[in-house]
Amino acid sequence: MNFQMADLQLLAPHIVVLATALLVLLAEAFCKGERKGYLAYLGIAGIVVAALLTPRLFGPQRLGFSGMLAGDGFAAFFYFILYAVGILTLLVSQNYLRDERFEHGEYYALVLLALVGMMLMAGATHLMVVFLALETMSIAIYALAGYFRTERSVEASLKYFILGGFASGFLLYGIALIYGACGTTQIYDVMAYFKALPALTSSPMALAGIGLLTVGFGFKVAAVPFHAWTPDVYQGAPTSVTAFMATGVKAAAFSAFLRVFVVAFQGTHVEWSGVLWVLALLTMTLGNLTAIAQTDVKRMLAYSSIAHAGYLLVGLVVGTPEASSAMMVYLLAYAFMNIGAFACVIMVGRYGQENTSLDAYAGIGFRFPALGLAMAVFMFSMAGIPPTAGFIGKFLIFKAAVHEGYYWLTILGVLNSAASVYYYLRVIITMYFKPSPDEPAVDGLRVGPSAALATVLAGVGVLYLGIIPGGIIKLAEQAVRFMG
Amino acid sequence: MLQNYIPILILFLLAAGFGLGVVVISMFLGPRRPDPSKLSTYECGMEVEPGARQRFDVKYYLVFMAFLVFDVEVVFMYPWAVRFQKLGLFGFVEMLIFLLILLVGYVYIWRKGVLEWE
Numbered sequence: 001m002n003f004q005m006a007d008l009q010l011l012a013p014h015i016v017v018l019a020t021a022l023l024v025l026l027a028e029a030f031c032k033g034e035r036k037g038y039l040a041y042l043g044i045a046g047i048v049v050a051a052l053l054t055p056r057l058f059g060p061q062r063l064g065f066s067g068m069l070a071g072d073g074f075a076a077f078f079y080f081i082l083y084a085v086g087i088l089t090l091l092v093s094q095n096y097l098r099d100e101r102f103e104h105g106e107y108y109a110l111v112l113l114a115l116v117g118m119m120l121m122a123g124a125t126h127l128m129v130v131f132l133a134l135e136t137m138s139i140a141i142y143a144l145a146g147y148f149r150t151e152r153s154v155e156a157s158l159k160y161f162i163l164g165g166f167a168s169g170f171l172l173y174g175i176a177l178i179y180g181a182c183g184t185t186q187i188y189d190v191m192a193y194f195k196a197l198p199a200l201t202s203s204p205m206a207l208a209g210i211g212l213l214t215v216g217f218g219f220k221v222a223a224v225p226f227h228a229w230t231p232d233v234y235q236g237a238p239t240s241v242t243a244f245m246a247t248g249v250k251a252a253a254f255s256a257f258l259r260v261f262v263v264a265f266q267g268t269h270v271e272w273s274g275v276l277w278v279l280a281l282l283t284m285t286l287g288n289l290t291a292i293a294q295t296d297v298k299r300m301l302a303y304s305s306i307a308h309a310g311y312l313l314v315g316l317v318v319g320t321p322e323a324s325s326a327m328m329v330y331l332l333a334y335a336f337m338n339i340g341a342f343a344c345v346i347m348v349g350r351y352g353q354e355n356t357s358l359d360a361y362a363g364i365g366f367r368f369p370a371l372g373l374a375m376a377v378f379m380f381s382m383a384g385i386p387p388t389a390g391f392i393g394k395f396l397i398f399k400a401a402v403h404e405g406y407y408w409l410t411i412l413g414v415l416n417s418a419a420s421v422y423y424y425l426r427v428i429i430t431m432y433f434k435p436s437p438d439e440p441a442v443d444g445l446r447v448g449p450s451a452a453l454a455t456v457l458a459g460v461g462v463l464y465l466g467i468i469p470g471g472i473i474k475l476a477e478q479a480v481r482f483m484g
Numbered sequence: 485m486l487q488n489y490i491p492i493l494i495l496f497l498l499a500a501g502f503g504l505g506v507v508v509i510s511m512f513l514g515p516r517r518p519d520p521s522k523l524s525t526y527e528c529g530m531e532v533e534p535g536a537r538q539r540f541d542v543k544y545y546l547v548f549m550a551f552l553v554f555d556v557e558v559v560f561m562y563p564w565a566v567r568f569q570k571l572g573l574f575g576f577v578e579m580l581i582f583l584l585i586l587l588v589g590y591v592y593i594w595r596k597g598v599l600e601w602e
């Protein structure tokens with residue numbers, strides 16, 4: 001083990017976020033009083049400090065800690081997606097938890113710890129670090145999913161925990177087989193080994209390893225047929241946690257998915273892209289078709305997150321630098337629009353009554369114009385209608401697919417996207433064109449300054465990415481060039 | 485490639501064969517004169533009272549969780565101690581950071597009253 005002080009620079013953002021998490025935990029233990037909502041701001045302060053330390057990582061690749069962790073543009077770009085997710089989640093949670101009488105510091109500590117795991121996944125250049133980071137993230141998320149201790153919340157947590165543990169086993173077995181085939185688990189060494197030994201691409205052990213890794217990552221990004229947990233977990237977990245899972249976990253899992261498949265396994269692209277082609281199509285189609293049948297907005301958003309995983313998988317199938325940068329822009333856009341949508345879902349509910357059924361939304365567009373506008377923007381973005389971020393993300397991914405000649409996948413993806421417009425617009429139609437019942441289910445919004453700020457930030461993010469995406473796209477393209 | 489695993493396979497078969505073999509041989513060769521005290525559950529030679537199926541205080545669960553953390557900590561420290569000279573200052577500082585993180589957890593459960601047993 002050789003270690004240089006310079007390595008610490010690569011780990012500095014993680015250390016800051018971890019220290020903040022520990023501080024929050026100690027503050028929870030030592031500060032008087034039952035209500036600890038203000039700790040959310042301590043968490044945000046920590047993330048901001050980490051964000052200030054990150055830009056200097058944006059540059060050519062540097063490996064540290066014996067090649068286990070990278071400081072490169074790719075990692076830095078994902079760190080920023082995760083910071084956005086973390087800050088928005090903390091802002092959204094703060095007044096949601098107060099209203100639900102669950103204002104404890106542990107929640108914020110767990111969010112920050114999960115964030116550390118996600119950041120390590122984005123920076124990891126070693127399969128064992130990928131696995132450890134995935135577990136760090138997942139264990140915190142399992143606890144968060146059961147945070148409300150209601151029957152549904154605990155059920156969500158247990159389901160996620162048991163299936164997640166099973167999926168981790170697949171991932172670990174896959175890593176073991178790759179180690180058996182290549183004699184290393186360092187991502188760039190695996191790549192070099194596949195290049196030096198072309199015969200390895202037909203070795204059953206290597207292919208089985210790649211297959212098992214596909215299962216492990218597929219579970220975390222909620223790809224069909226490893227998606228069965230998604231609707232129940234997303235619906236049962238506290239809404240703020242659902243927003244965090246749908247955006248943060250997906251971004252982190254796709255970052256590792258990208259680095260492992262596009263870099264380490266680039267020599268076997270022909271082999272795995274065929275499998276992922278089928279998975280991408282199944283994921284898009286099943287997610288969209290099932291979402292159409294939903295009458296509960298939270299569950300509908302869960303299926304829609306499966307569908308979005310499908311679009312992102314299209315980028316992975318293509319596997320070119322262009323597609324990778326498109327996925328990064330898409331994940332950033334998805335973070336803004338999805339957390340924004342869940343923030344609106346939270347506002348519509350009230351203590352003890354989540355109001356997530358579509359009927360509850362009847363007529364609220366005119367009664368609460370600001371909420372109606374925000375929800376409409378997020379739904380348009382999810383559907384991929386310009387000038388929103390969702391359109392840019394889908395456009396870039398499908399453009400990359402067409403450039404590589406994946407015409408059928410593109411056509412089927414665009415058709416899927418068109419079908420998804422139906423259920424996103426249904427929310428808008430219910431909000432604006434259904435008369436509100438005489439005794440409306442929603443008589444007031446639960447909104448505080450922090451939730452309002454989060455919604456505005458998410459809305460601004462969606463529109464900024466939708467109208468002037470040039471700068472971000474250029475950053476993502478540079479970031480991919482540095483991935484190596 | 486796969487031939488390298490043959491020794492492991494042989495070891496695996498030998499281990500399984502030995503384990504099974506001993507049980508099977510003692511099944512055939514051993515004399516068998518069961519009586520009630522031989523068939524009862526063995527617990528320090530005492531008669532089992534009042535049976536293991538009873539309620540446990542939920543505090544056992546918390547104490548066990550706390551125990552597990554420190555148990556794993558010690559397991560982690562053994563290989564570290566063996567290589568201590570080689571790892572040098574870096575290894576020492578690393579371990580201090582690891583202990584500090586665990587300490588925060590310990591202080592947390594302490595303040596939360598997990599260690600109080602009334």
